[in-house]
Amino acid sequence: MKRHLDLAALDTALENVHRAGVPGLFAEVRDGDQVWRGAVGVADVDTGRPVTAGMRHRVGSVTKTFTAAAVLQQVESGRIGLDTPIGRYLPELVPGERGDAITVRMLINHTSGLAEYLPYAYPSLKALPVLADTGPRSLDDHRFTRFDPVELIGMGVSAPAAGAPGGTPGVYSNTNYLLLDRLLEQVTGTTAERCITRNVIERAGLRDTAFPAGPYVDGPHSQLYEAWFGMIDPPRDYSVYDMSWTGPSASLISTVADLNRFYRLLLAGEIVSPSSLAQMRRTVPIVSQEGKTIDYGLGLYPLEGPGEGTFWGHGGTVWGGGALAVIRADGKRQLAVAVNLQRWNRLDSSGEPQPHPIDDALAALHRVAMYG
Numbered sequence: 001m002k003r004h005l006d007l008a009a010l011d012t013a014l015e016n017v018h019r020a021g022v023p024g025l026f027a028e029v030r031d032g033d034q035v036w037r038g039a040v041g042v043a044d045v046d047t048g049r050p051v052t053a054g055m056r057h058r059v060g061s062v063t064k065t066f067t068a069a070a071v072l073q074q075v076e077s078g079r080i081g082l083d084t085p086i087g088r089y090l091p092e093l094v095p096g097e098r099g100d101a102i103t104v105r106m107l108i109n110h111t112s113g114l115a116e117y118l119p120y121a122y123p124s125l126k127a128l129p130v131l132a133d134t135g136p137r138s139l140d141d142h143r144f145t146r147f148d149p150v151e152l153i154g155m156g157v158s159a160p161a162a163g164a165p166g167g168t169p170g171v172y173s174n175t176n177y178l179l180l181d182r183l184l185e186q187v188t189g190t191t192a193e194r195c196i197t198r199n200v201i202e203r204a205g206l207r208d209t210a211f212p213a214g215p216y217v218d219g220p221h222s223q224l225y226e227a228w229f230g231m232i233d234p235p236r237d238y239s240v241y242d243m244s245w246t247g248p249s250a251s252l253i254s255t256v257a258d259l260n261r262f263y264r265l266l267l268a269g270e271i272v273s274p275s276s277l278a279q280m281r282r283t284v285p286i287v288s289q290e291g292k293t294i295d296y297g298l299g300l301y302p303l304e305g306p307g308e309g310t311f312w313g314h315g316g317t318v319w320g321g322g323a324l325a326v327i328r329a330d331g332k333r334q335l336a337v338a339v340n341l342q343r344w345n346r347l348d349s350s351g352e353p354q355p356h357p358i359d360d361a362l363a364a365l366h367r368v369a370m371y372g
Contacts, residue, residue: 004031004333006372013365014038020357021344024051024222027337028256029369030264037256043222043340045234056208056219056253057338058243059323060316063252067180068108068299069266070196072276079187080104082279086112089183093153101165107180108298110286111170113163117156118174121147121245134351136228139238139319144215147244153178169293170286177249192248204262204271209254215242217253222340224320229353230346238319250316256336259325263313267331281312307371309333317342326370335369 010029017025017040024041037053074080080089086107087099094102094114106112119126122138156175163171181192188195193211201209208219217239225235243251254262265271272280283295283302295302303311303326311333313326325336339362345353 004372005029005034005036006368007036009368009372010036010365011038013361013368014040017339017358017361017365020361022339022341022358023225025337025339026051026053026055026256027335027365027369028053028260030260030334032332041340045223045225051222051340052220054208054220054255054257055338056217056221056255057323058212058217058224058239058318058321059252059254059259059325059338060246060318060321061174061250062254062259062314062316062323062325063248063250064177064316065266065299065314066196066200066252066262067177067184067192067249068280069200069271070184070192071104071108071180072272072279072298073199074184074187075104076273076276080183086179086183089186090179093150093179093182094157098157098165103166104180104183105298106166106170107176107183109170109284109296110172110176111163111166111168111284112173112176113161113165113167113171114173114175114179115156115159115162116171116173116175116289117152117159117178118245120155120159121152134229136226136231139226139228139236142242142245143238143240144242145245146242147247149178149181149244149247152245152247153182168285170284170296172286172288172296174246174249178247181248196248200262200271204265206254206258206262209252209258209262211248211251212243212253215240221253222321222338224318225341226320227341227344229343235320235341239321241319243318246318250318254323256323256325256338259323259336260327260334263325263327263336264331264334267312267327267329303370305367305371307367311335311370324366328370333370335366337365337369 026039124135124138223237224239227235280298311326315324
């Protein structure tokens, strides 16, 4: 049998990320029927408990693909208009001219111009995305805070606009997806979590994917170590955390196997219709949270690399944890990876993150996993 995955190279690449400084990471790579799963390092730096490839993990904004799919299902049923102004559905949350100008599509692809609420909910992060004066204090202050999503939306809507509705490049903003959660609740008569669970997670047959019921991760999982650009040294465990600060738009818990299954079914047209999937892959330029201009679709974005084929997927971070899940356009090659350390880059005097060996090691892992 011809082997399409270089198993030894994948093992080495995963080990190199650990050696570069990530306490623990695990991944699943698929090529057709061939599957490789790997796990290196520790899930708990104090006890030495090892990570395993089947662990559950907070996947952050990878959740946005699930949210976008749920919204597009409602578009297919006629309950939501993709190019209908959000003010027609939620006039009390986005009132006046902005409500008339911002469409559902602009929320999904981050071209609404609505600002990010996070620096207002977490005052010590007020300098984002300029990091020179930022600090991690708010992360501890709000470990068990139960945020009201309407208040978070209000922070983003009332903040100075990040751009004009529909203008490009757009600016990535979690305010957009909190509004999409409220939209789902309005048109379905149930919570966004229940809507996404019933129509996306259960439809895809994902057995280890769920929204958290509280601040804890159920089942086998890793601790999550946040360094906040070297300001938390040693990195602090934030695996126990109330996720209402991000709501259903980025709070999902999953496994690398479930993420690969979800994206495989999505690109096969089994979660949304082929026409909806085509809409998801229509991209516009936006500025990411890292300040880079990227192409972004409807809850999906493309990754181009040195090999053949475009990959589609999404990345995500929470305090201490990160994940990336991507699939080649033909559906045959996939990568899902989870790491238990975040914001490892220290800052220079101007507040710019400095290169770190982890960056190169992760990039090498992605190359080997995606392109061989």
